[in-house]
Amino acid sequence: MYDKNNVFAKILRGEIPNKTVYSDDNVLAFYDVAPRARVHVLVIPRGEYTDIFDFTKNAPADVQLAFWNGVRNTVEKLGLRDNFRTVANTGRGAGQSVMHFHIHIMSDERFSEDF
Ligand code: DGP
Numbered sequence: 001m002y003d004k005n006n007v008f009a010k011i012l013r014g015e016i017p018n019k020t021v022y023s024d025d026n027v028l029a030f031y032d033v034a035p036r037a038r039v040h041v042l043v044i045p046r047g048e049y050t051d052i053f054d055f056t057k058n059a060p061a062d063v064q065l066a067f068w069n070g071v072r073n074t075v076e077k078l079g080l081r082d083n084f085r086t087v088a089n090t091g092r093g094a095g096q097s098v099m100h101f102h103i104h105i106m107s108d109e110r111f112s113e114d115f
Pocket of ligand 1: 007016018019030031032033034042088089095096097098099
């Protein structure tokens with residue numbers, strides 16, 4: 001069940017400050033407070049969804065489309081067109097610590113040498 005007191009809900013309500021990268025009616029993207037890459041940004045829907053299962057099962061199709069458009073707009077704004085990773089940790093066991101659906105966008109010069 002969605003907890004309205006999770007930190008991202010507080011960020012969406014303006015109760016906790018954030019460094020915004022991109023914002024629109026459906027999406028907020030902001031820098032991760034504990035970056036694990038040269039660029040580390042989180043993209044979240046404004047609606048109340050706990051994880052990727054909840055979001056893809058219960059969010060209306062237009063909201064889901066708007067979310068992915070927001071992800072792309074964020075990537076374009078960061079200038080990361082061909083050098084980034086996306087991660088959606090799902091469940092405590094997989095390291096999800098904030099139970100509001102979010103996508104990590106991470107980029108580091110080393111990525112191009114990894115593959
Ligand atoms: P996850 O482990 O996938 O649930 O990722 C949650 C991320 O949220 C984690 O990388 C740290 C970040 N985070 C937690 N609290 C805050 C906060 O108050 N502000 C910001 N900008 N990021 C936060």
